Amino acid sequence: MNGQPAVSASAPGKMIILGEHSVVYGKPAVALAINKRFYCRVSRSGEMILNGRRVPAFVHPHISSVINDNGLSGISMDAGTQIPTSSGLGSSAALSSSLSLAVRKLLGKETDQESIAKDAFNAEWNAQGRASPIDTSTCTHGGGVALNCPAGIGRELWRISRNDRSWNVSEFDVPEMTFVVGHTGIKAPTGPLVEKVRKYKEHNRFASDIIDEIGLVTLQGMNAIRRRDKEDLGDIMTRNHKLLSILGVSCNELNKLVNASLPYSYGAKLTGSGGGGSMIALTDQPEKVCEAISLRGGRPIVVRTGEEGVRLEEGLPETIDCI
Ligand code: MEV
Numbered sequence: 001m002n003g004q005p006a007v008s009a010s011a012p013g014k015m016i017i018l019g020e021h022s023v024v025y026g027k028p029a030v031a032l033a034i035n036k037r038f039y040c041r042v043s044r045s046g047e048m049i050l051n052g053r054r055v056p057a058f059v060h061p062h063i064s065s066v067i068n069d070n071g072l073s074g075i076s077m078d079a080g081t082q083i084p085t086s087s088g089l090g091s092s093a094a095l096s097s098s099l100s101l102a103v104r105k106l107l108g109k110e111t112d113q114e115s116i117a118k119d120a121f122n123a124e125w126n127a128q129g130r131a132s133p134i135d136t137s138t139c140t141h142g143g144g145v146a147l148n149c150p151a152g153i154g155r156e157l158w159r160i161s162r163n164d165r166s167w168n169v170s171e172f173d174v175p176e177m178t179f180v181v182g183h184t185g186i187k188a189p190t191g192p193l194v195e196k197v198r199k200y201k202e203h204n205r206f207a208s209d210i211i212d213e214i215g216l217v218t219l220q221g222m223n224a225i226r227r228r229d230k231e232d233l234g235d236i237m238t239r240n241h242k243l244l245s246i247l248g249v250s251c252n253e254l255n256k257l258v259n260a261s262l263p264y265s266y267g268a269k270l271t272g273s274g275g276g277g278s279m280i281a282l283t284d285q286p287e288k289v290c291e292a293i294s295l296r297g298g299r300p301i302v303v304r305t306g307e308e309g310v311r312l313e314e315g316l317p318e319t320i321d322c323i
Helices: 061-069 091-107 113-128 134-141 190-203 205-226 230-246 252-264 286-295
Strands: 006-018 029-044 048-050 075-081 144-147 155-162 165-171 179-183 267-271 278-282 299-303 311-313
Touching (some): 006 091, 006 134, 006 278, 029 205, 048 061, 091 113, 091 134, 091 311, 113 134, 113 155, 134 144, 252 286
Parallel strands (some): 048 075
Antiparallel strands (some): 006 029, 006 311, 029 075, 267 278
8 A cells, every 4th residue: 555554344235125225215125144245455645646656536436435435536446346347246335335434443433333324324425326225234233134124023123214205224034045146247337227117117007106116025924933934034135026026026047046946935126226236045055056047147156144344454354356
């Protein structure tokens, strides 16, 4: 780096198991942190330096939002990731959350999870035009996180409001379960898909009904998780996928991977914003699901849940992809 004192941090990726898109409109959602992380190391600089190269300050909206919110106009940042980008697995949220912790530590500011989750949500909002805190709160807190769950379910962590929307963020106890992620290999940034749903909803009453229905299905899924009922949860995930398809955010490649997984799974659905990116399957037969996904041209990863949230690191791991 530039000889200045440096701080390193990391945050996990996430997978949404129920409720993406409808959560933007204040409906409930559930997400889990996964064992793939984003790493960054920062030191003070008057300009924006990314992995040793000077870049325009606006080149990465999440980075500029976090550093501006913390009163800086530039930073020297080295970064690398295990989370495929634009894959529905929270790469931008993990970047924002880890960067917020590193910058706050560097500046001697508060490093509590709520402040970090709020910085990261702001970055997501600024970059996407509209967002919910599901990705950023999950990458910050780790484990299992539910938004807008009924009282008595989960332990409330913080509340985030923006314009006319408000989200209650809670820690949600999700038992150990095996998920396979299938990446289509198609990069699909979140912003345009969120915008597509917004336009559909604005022009068509039917889209609002689908969003309401996803909210109801998600509440049923939360109850299935509390009952530890994988059969029911799987059925609900598959119903959630069908509703997301009707909303126009799935694609042939995602549908192919979901259908290929179903014979060996409790249920399967796209995860994140869709349009490409990834799907997930809840299964006790991960090898069979991986094989089915590979045969259809997808890239399978068996993920571990229960991953720790944002944290300080000694430095960057030696073997990670640069962003
Ligand atoms: C993206 O991972 C999840 C969406 O619901 C957008 C958001 O909540 O900000 C599609």
